[in-house]
Amino acid sequence: MSELLASALPSRARMRRTAPAVVSAVALIAMIGVCASLQSDVLTVGGLTLVLSATVPLVIAAQAQMALMSVGDIDLGIGNFVGLVTVVAATRLVSSPLVGVLMLLGLVAAYAVLGALIHLRRVPSLIATLGASFVWLGLGLFLLPTPGGSTPEWLASFGSWAPAGFPAPLLPILVVAAVVYLLTSRSALGVRMRGLGSNPVALQRAGLRPLTSRVIAYTAAGALGVVSGLLLASQTGGGDVSSASSYTLMTVAAVILGGGSFFGGSAVPWGVAIGGVTLGLVSVVLSLLDVQSNMQSAVQGVIVLAVLAGRVVVGKVLR
Amino acid sequence: MHVDNRGPQAGRPVVIAKGVTKTYGRTRALAGVDLEVRAGEVLGLVGHNGAGKSTLMRVLAGLEGCDEGAVLVHGKEVSGEAGPRAADFRAVRMAYQETSLCPDLTIAENIWVSSRHCLPRVRWRRAAGDAVRRRLDEMFPGHGVSPRDRVEDLSIAQRQMVEITRASLVDRLDLLILDEPTESLGPDAARSLYDYVRRLTADGTAVLLISHRIREVLSVADRVAVLRDGAVTAERASAGLGEQDVLTLMGAHVAVPSDKERAAVSAGGPADGAVVAELRGATAPGLRDVSLRVGAGEVVGLAGLAGQGQQEVLERLWRPVRRDTKVRGTRAYVPGDRQRSGVLPLWSVAENLIVTAMRGLARQGLRRPAQERAAVGDWVERLAIRGGADAGITELSGGNQQKVIVARAFASTAELVLLDDPFRGVDVHTKTDLYGLIRQEAAQGRSVVWYSSENAEMAHCDRVYVFRAGRVVAELVGEEISEERIIAVSFAESDGEQSNE
Numbered sequence: 001m002s003e004l005l006a007s008a009l010p011s012r013a014r015m016r017r018t019a020p021a022v023v024s025a026v027a028l029i030a031m032i033g034v035c036a037s038l039q040s041d042v043l044t045v046g047g048l049t050l051v052l053s054a055t056v057p058l059v060i061a062a063q064a065q066m067a068l069m070s071v072g073d074i075d076l077g078i079g080n081f082v083g084l085v086t087v088v089a090a091t092r093l094v095s096s097p098l099v100g101v102l103m104l105l106g107l108v109a110a111y112a113v114l115g116a117l118i119h120l121r122r123v124p125s126l127i128a129t130l131g132a133s134f135v136w137l138g139l140g141l142f143l144l145p146t147p148g149g150s151t152p153e154w155l156a157s158f159g160s161w162a163p164a165g166f167p168a169p170l171l172p173i174l175v176v177a178a179v180v181y182l183l184t185s186r187s188a189l190g191v192r193m194r195g196l197g198s199n200p201v202a203l204q205r206a207g208l209r210p211l212t213s214r215v216i217a218y219t220a221a222g223a224l225g226v227v228s229g230l231l232l233a234s235q236t237g238g239g240d241v242s243s244a245s246s247y248t249l250m251t252v253a254a255v256i257l258g259g260g261s262f263f264g265g266s267a268v269p270w271g272v273a274i275g276g277v278t279l280g281l282v283s284v285v286l287s288l289l290d291v292q293s294n295m296q297s298a299v300q301g302v303i304v305l306a307v308l309a310g311r312v313v314v315g316k317v318l319r
Numbered sequence: 320m321h322v323d324n325r326g327p328q329a330g331r332p333v334v335i336a337k338g339v340t341k342t343y344g345r346t347r348a349l350a351g352v353d354l355e356v357r358a359g360e361v362l363g364l365v366g367h368n369g370a371g372k373s374t375l376m377r378v379l380a381g382l383e384g385c386d387e388g389a390v391l392v393h394g395k396e397v398s399g400e401a402g403p404r405a406a407d408f409r410a411v412r413m414a415y416q417e418t419s420l421c422p423d424l425t426i427a428e429n430i431w432v433s434s435r436h437c438l439p440r441v442r443w444r445r446a447a448g449d450a451v452r453r454r455l456d457e458m459f460p461g462h463g464v465s466p467r468d469r470v471e472d473l474s475i476a477q478r479q480m481v482e483i484t485r486a487s488l489v490d491r492l493d494l495l496i497l498d499e500p501t502e503s504l505g506p507d508a509a510r511s512l513y514d515y516v517r518r519l520t521a522d523g524t525a526v527l528l529i530s531h532r533i534r535e536v537l538s539v540a541d542r543v544a545v546l547r548d549g550a551v552t553a554e555r556a557s558a559g560l561g562e563q564d565v566l567t568l569m570g571a572h573v574a575v576p577s578d579k580e581r582a583a584v585s586a587g588g589p590a591d592g593a594v595v596a597e598l599r600g601a602t603a604p605g606l607r608d609v610s611l612r613v614g615a616g617e618v619v620g621l622a623g624l625a626g627q628g629q630q631e632v633l634e635r636l637w638r639p640v641r642r643d644t645k646v647r648g649t650r651a652y653v654p655g656d657r658q659r660s661g662v663l664p665l666w667s668v669a670e671n672l673i674v675t676a677m678r679g680l681a682r683q684g685l686r687r688p689a690q691e692r693a694a695v696g697d698w699v700e701r702l703a704i705r706g707g708a709d710a711g712i713t714e715l716s717g718g719n720q721q722k723v724i725v726a727r728a729f730a731s732t733a734e735l736v737l738l739d740d741p742f743r744g745v746d747v748h749t750k751t752d753l754y755g756l757i758r759q760e761a762a763q764g765r766s767v768v769w770y771s772s773e774n775a776e777m778a779h780c781d782r783v784y785v786f787r788a789g790r791v792v793a794e795l796v797g798e799e800i801s802e803e804r805i806i807a808v809s810f811a812e813s814d815g816e817q818s819n820e
Contacts, residue, residue, distance in 0.1 A: 266423050
């Protein structure tokens with residue numbers, strides 16, 4: 001009987017790996033509960049849409065961060081990159097859509113080149129992406145020195161799309177998580193990426209080029225960064241290169257909350273989606289709780305630390 | 320199924336090495352190896368530390384090109400100027416001792432990484448999983464592994480099984496290289512592995528078996544090749560060959576200790592003088608019931624094959640937290656890997672040298688530059704460190720950097736100095752200087768515990784403990800210490816000790 005039970009339950013190792021995401025999910029549910037007790041409208045479709053919409057670009061940028069962290073790198077430029085995309089969306093994409101699309105594709109290509117350079121020149125990714133973040137910032141200021149502009153019609157209408165049955169922000173979150181899951185966890189390309197983060201020597205002995213793995217990861221991160229920027233622009237209705245600068249470190253925290261690792265090798269798209277929404281909701285909860293705005297960052301940090309501590313405790317128990 | 324093996328016809332040479340040489344920096348790892356592996360045979364390869372086994376395997380598996388000579392696969396020369404190409408070596412597969420699996424990937428995904436040429440493009444996960452499950456059932460019945468398990472969740476023995484299975488899964492297998500395959504396997508798994516090896520060779524595949532368990536090699540292999548100082552010094556049919564014969568071929572001096580010598584062992588040791596450090600029946604991961612003593616003014620060597628527990632002993636002595644370890648006095652540690660844990664690269668020679676002694680010289684927490692400078696000057700002169708005290712540490716040659724690291728330990732007031740194989744890749748002159756230093760310091764009453772993978776170095780010790788599989792298998796004193804004796808005892812297996820859980 002106990003054997004039957006043991007085979008029905010997920011293995012201890014599997015539980016240990018999903019534990020961080022479960023801890024974040026518990027925190028997420030708790031926060032929605034707090035919101036609902038303060039403001040009962042939160043649990044309606046409209047309320048959830050409002051609460052969740054702010055988290056969408058963050059969650060998608062976090063998926064980009066996870067793609068890089070799965071090969072063992074960290075991206076310190078993703079915030080400014082997302083900001084630059086909003087600028088492109090609010091300027092060239094409106095005035096001449098073709099040029100705008102080409103520019104966005106060029107940005108993705110730039111990420112691929114950045115990955116290749118990091119690999120070939122053996123530059124630490126932290127330094128290279130930090131350097132790149134200033135390039136993104138400079139380009140953004142060059143295109144649009146002050147926040148403004150307007151987003152294309154189709155983007156704005158997607159931003160204000162409100163279906164009746166379910167909260168609209170769930171759609172991009174789930175679709176992107178599913179795509180990233182297929183790429184990183186189910187496909188051979190994902191095996192190459194995680195293999196690089198896990199044991200580059202084994203990869204090389206098997207005749208796979210680590211350079212290819214890294215370029216795939218950077219290309220995926222660039223593409224996800226563009227999607228994140230477009231969604232952010234659809235919500236704000238304009239471009240601002242520094243609108244997403246806080247994403248850089250928030251995305252790292254979201255990956256860690258979702259069960260990722262600084263050392264690479266693991267891909268946790270669903271966990272990252274939960275972690276990203278949890279992080280995004282913290283500020284919503286704090287403003288509903290009337291926490292002073294100058295205290296919000298500190299309280300946000302404390303909550304993140306608490307969730308991370310919970311992850312460590314659960315990890316120890318399940319070892 | 321796509322990943323089942325077909326082998327070539329028996330008897331023909333599969334891989335031939337002709338006069339292969341390989342040099343890394345100053346060390347000559349291979350000095351003209353001639354070796355032939357024939358289809359349908361098991362060739363055993365034995366040799367001591369640094370004989371060139373791992374380099375030879377890397378060359379035979381096509382991971383590295385050779386400097387001179389040639390490697391022929393099926394009679395075709397494959398080491399060109401540009402280094403070996405993977406395609407030529409596709410039918411040569413190697414199972415590594417340390418495994419080459421990605422710990423974060425599942426077993427099926429690891430199989431994709433190494434055998435993707437033989438898997439379908441779609442639904443490869445299922446194909447890889449089926450193939451690996453069948454091969455595991457065949458090679459290691461009762462393995463308890465599922466293809467969906469992640470490698471990091473497996474035990475070490477299971478990882479070893481998966482690694483061997485991974486290497487064997489390919490559409491055409493001509494040569495399978497097994498590097499210490501049974502090191503972490505239990506006796507049952509080892510037996511079923513060798514059963515499988517015999518079936519493989521019956522189908523015409525060649526197997527190259529590297530192991531320091533000589534008895535095992537003799538029981539499985541058809542021929543045995545002995546590698547010594549980077550060259551194959553002997554190649555014999557294993558039929559009629561005994562363990563002692565192989566040890567003799569490897570350069571071991573096999574002596575049955577006479578009663579007199581036995582008495583010397585028990586009487587010798589640190590009876591004279593105070594005991595500085597002592598391990599009593601220490602047992603831990605990598606250590607099994609180790610007892611040893613270090614007397615004042617004694618140089619104690621830890622010898623044997625690499626990774627048999629010597630470093631764990633040093634670790635114990637460095638941090639004597641357990642009750643089975645007693646250490647009196649202060650200690651200093653000289654790491655073997657100077658780049659990673661030795662030098663402080665941004666500092667000068669003087670700062671690197673004095674950093675440990677600094678606290679002893681200081682008065683009330685304030686450094687005393689004059690005394691420090693005097694001490695540094697003294698050591699720089701004594702060891703003839705080129706470049707002087709003010710040079711940057713990274714401007715020095717490797718040998719001189721190593722002198723600084725050793726001097727750092729001896730410049731402190733530590734009573735016990737622990738050396739973790741510090742003279743690997745150091746030139747002969749520097750070594751001679753440092754050996755002299757160790758003897759001088761011991762004469763002044765310091766104790767030294769010295770792990771070295773180079774058996775010749777052990778001649779500078781007063782007493783040597785030889786390790787195998789986490790145990791002390793011999794204690795050699797004075798005249799008994801010789802390279803030949805150390806080789807003999809680090810390989811010889813006494814009865815009933817063959818299993819290694």
